[in-house]
Amino acid sequence: MDCEEVRQLLDPYVDGELDLTRQLAIEAHLAECNSCREAAQRITSCSRFIRVNLPVYRAPPGLKSKVRTTLANEDKPKFRWFREHGRRLAYAAALLLLSCALAWTWLTLSPSKDKELIAEAVSNHSRSLMVSHLVDCASGDQHAIKQWFDGKVDYSPPVADLTQAGYTLVGGRIDILEQRPVAAIVYQHGKNLLNLFVWPATSRKIDMDVRSERGYHFCAWNLAGLNFFCISEISAADLEKFEDELREKINL
Template sequence: MTCDEAEVLLHALIDGELDAGHTRDVENHVAGCSRCAAALRDYRELSRMVAETGARYTAPVALRQRIEAALPQPKAVPNRRAVLRGFAMGSAVSALAATGLVAIVLRNDDVDRIQSEVVSAHLRSLQAGHLTDVVSTDQHTVKPWFNGKLDVSPPVVDLTAQGFTLIGGRLDYVDARAIGAVVYRRRQHIINLFVAQTANTERRSARIDTVQGFNIRHWSDRGLNYWAVSDLAKDELSDFGEKFESAMRSPR
């Protein structure tokens, strides 16, 4: 384990969020690394001081009201029955509904609403303790964790050598559906890669938009929709997406 990998996991170690294997790996590294051992002592001392002083700040109600008023209001979702009425082949619609794909087909065009939701999910993840359900820099640990939790397990690619460190994954909710979020770090910037199944198996080229100050790179490939969300500059987020897509096309 390298110092960069250990640094990602130190806070999780203090909070008791690591499994036994990763706890052992971090503790073994710290035992032989004076730098990481010092960092771990500092983090523990800081946690102790915060706990003892009871440091807590409650935002005033007026602030919450101003924030809620500034957030974009969700757009109305088209009435599903009205949309389905336009389909001539009812049997085909029924078959799609049985596989859960109708919701994806009907809602896939509502780009603005979906983008607003993935940004909201990204912001939620930045709150303390919300970023990862599974903490690991190993793609072979993160990928199996999703098995059985979602209809389709999101692909997990290790891009550490390319400058984007895998730090874990979690379950999130977008468009009232559970989806996978694979989490990366670029310096001090977090990248959430949201992955959801789509009925369209054709590849859709990437586009980048900016919503509420966050950049979103969205593309589709092999029946999956991807949204990479971060406060990274557009060129760096594009670089991340291109490296991810390139790794997916390479034999593994």
């Protein structure tokens, strides 16, 4: 892919809308090309700035007519009380609706954070499979992996041995999610690999039922102050089983 092609795809790339092949092709180009990488960073920080600083306060559809009705009531002489208090009521109604709109905006921002997290996790997972950077510590021993994480992250990710259940430990590495280093613990189930990301739920708690995107299944939960996000090509049922087995093993 040359610079011109990359530039044309940067917007959908930053928004995580590209298919895996083009996403990886662009990542490969960005790793080598300074000017395209800077352009991508500009777009990322611009869209982040907009998302963070410019919430949209859209008035709910009924607001205009409600205010009009209240004001119309003001004109009817027989509603003396309304004539005196109508304007105040209209302001109160408007204020109430505005707070609803604000709450709505806040609620819709959280899913967009999830969307970002999912895109990052999908790209971490697919990269770990394709560029032979699956593990930094290759070991099937839960204690060895746990020890390896010591000092590399400022928390202690639980590493469970799930061999009995059919999930073999492959190793561990450090990856990046939500702009912070996170522990990635890798398991193998049949022919497929599974990445389990673990990090402290300090800024927010993650909770997602099993979903799929770009051929991967993933789910997330929080337990004992930690967020867990696992992703793999294994079936949704196998992923759920993994979550159950893991929860049981690390039940603190």
